[in-house]
Amino acid sequence: MHVGRVGTLQTLYHEAFHDFMNQIAPRTPFWFNEGIAEYMGGLKVEVTKKEAKVVEKARILDGRLKVLKGALPMALPFKDIMLQTPGQFYAGPVSFKYAQAWSMVHFFYETPAHRPRIEAYARALVKGGSSKEAFETAFGDAPMDALQKEWLEYVKKLEPKK
Numbered sequence: 001m002h003v004g005r006v007g008t009l010q011t012l013y014h015e016a017f018h019d020f021m022n023q024i025a026p027r028t029p030f031w032f033n034e035g036i037a038e039y040m041g042g043l044k045v046e047v048t049k050k051e052a053k054v055v056e057k058a059r060i061l062d063g064r065l066k067v068l069k070g071a072l073p074m075a076l077p078f079k080d081i082m083l084q085t086p087g088q089f090y091a092g093p094v095s096f097k098y099a100q101a102w103s104m105v106h107f108f109y110e111t112p113a114h115r116p117r118i119e120a121y122a123r124a125l126v127k128g129g130s131s132k133e134a135f136e137t138a139f140g141d142a143p144m145d146a147l148q149k150e151w152l153e154y155v156k157k158l159e160p161k162k
Helices: 004-024 030-041 062-070 078-082 094-110 115-126 131-139 144-157
Strands: 044-047 052-056
Touching: 004 030, 030 078, 030 094, 030 115, 062 094, 062 144, 078 094, 078 131, 078 144, 094 115, 094 144, 115 131
Parallel strands: none
Antiparallel strands: 044 052
16 A cells, blocks of 8 residues: 555654654653644645745544544543553554544644643643643543533534545
């Protein structure tokens, strides 16, 4: 299977971001590690002889969106996926969990009202907090059912790249 330049770069950005996360926050929960790596894998960088610059971010990953929309009823409650151990995250419908994690990161970073929560979550992890501590710091006071419902509506409105 040939994925081409875009797919190759997406994979390289994804894997490079794992390395970055492992260096700044070695205890990153797997939903966030995979979700943020997918989110960053969606960058588009233009390189010239003089510079490299990000020209597009938060791109919609068509494959992840297709998996996600095809199985939305199986979405895990946010608290459950956010607190899963590696063994739990990598068991069961793993492709769907990647898609859910990517879309959650996309939702939190691209919705201005929720960006402070995900930034607080990331800061707690960088400071060495556990997944539970980071969750409590950023989402402990959040109405999780309402937040998840808002995410579901967000996902339903996402469209593949034309």
